Amino acid sequence: MTLAIEVRDLSKTFRGSRKALDNVTLKVAPGEMVALLGASGSGKSTLLRHIAGFVAGDAGTGAIQVHGDDIQRHGRLSRRVRFARQQIGFVFQQFNLVGRSSLMTNVLTGMLPRVPLWRSLSKFFLQREIDVGMAALAQVGIDDYAFQRASTLSGGQQQRAAIARTLVQNARIILADEPIASLDPESSRRVMDTLAEIQRERQVTVVVSLHQVDVALKYCPRVVALRQGQVVYDGPSSELTPQMLQDLYGAELSELLPAGLPPATDATSAASTSAGQAVPAAAADRRSNRLRRPALQTA
Ligand SMILES: Nc1ncnc2c1ncn2[C@@H]1O[C@H](COP(=O)(O)OP(=O)(O)O)[C@@H](O)[C@H]1O
Ligand SMILES: [Mg+2]
Secondary structure: OOOOEEEEEEEEEOOOOOEEEEEEEEEEOOOOEEEEEOOOOOOHHHHHHHHOOOOOOOOOOOEEEEOOEEEEEOOEEOOOHHHHHOOEEEEOOOOOOOOOOEHHHHHHHHHHHHOOHHHHHHOOOOHHHHHHHHHHHHHOOOHHHOOOEHHHOOHHHHHHHHHHHHHHOOOOEEEEEOOOOOOOHHHHHHHHHHHHHHHHHHOOEEEEEOOOHHHHHHHOOEEEEEEOOEEEEEEEHHHOOHHHHHHHHHHHHHHHOOOOOOOOOHHHHHHOOOOOOOOOOOOHHHHHHOOOOOOOOOO
């Protein structure tokens, strides 16, 4: 089976700083929903931006493919990166919509690589294209606002429009970089429900970087955790222990955990593996130390 995403030995050093990505290897199967966790500065955005082909890794290192198509190799973007990129929808923390344009226009820009240049310049869309845009807006629950300016809508609604744009694009992979970081809890829930529904119904692959640990556990069966640019955990979210989270986030952790999750205790730290291990050992006696994982809510 062809992997949806394959990252091999990817490193990235920004000028004058330590490695933002340090030999990252990651495989994601089609249709998975994966959370990317890590403290601020751990490399989440950098990794997503490399997968999307926005930036190239260090010269001579690494390779990234999506569905078998090269994004980059040895620190150079593929010549066919534009083609490969069409499979990828990117969702940004700050939505990236054109505020004075309608939701419909914003969403239909997802089609631009496929429509002739004169039409994309004139923003002239065919009725059947508008129908596709409407269906996408309906899927994310905001078709009532299709012809309203994006800037008049709430952050949560704008983010759902950004997701609808990836549907119009027919993206098979959605990379979402902290999509709920600017949203209130209710809007966050709706955005995450929307991503989960699309993943389930369309078998789209979703990789979402999140700050909130409880959200990752609720929505994503698999967690990949980064620390200082290295993958320090890749496994079931149900096997993440409080101690691993403590190792990942340090002092930041208390802000990221809601009251319902247990703090790391001596007992859990004795039983848990260190976060320095790539894959945790599946020890039966660790079960009691696992974090509670709320049931997945459907929209
Ligand atoms: N364009 C850039 N130039 C220089 N350093 C950068 C740039 N982008 C990210 N970094 C550095 O790379 C590291 C990882 O950053 P980032 O991927 O944004 O982390 P995260 O998204 O997990 O907060 C940080 O040390 C950050 O300062
Ligand atoms: Mg980031």
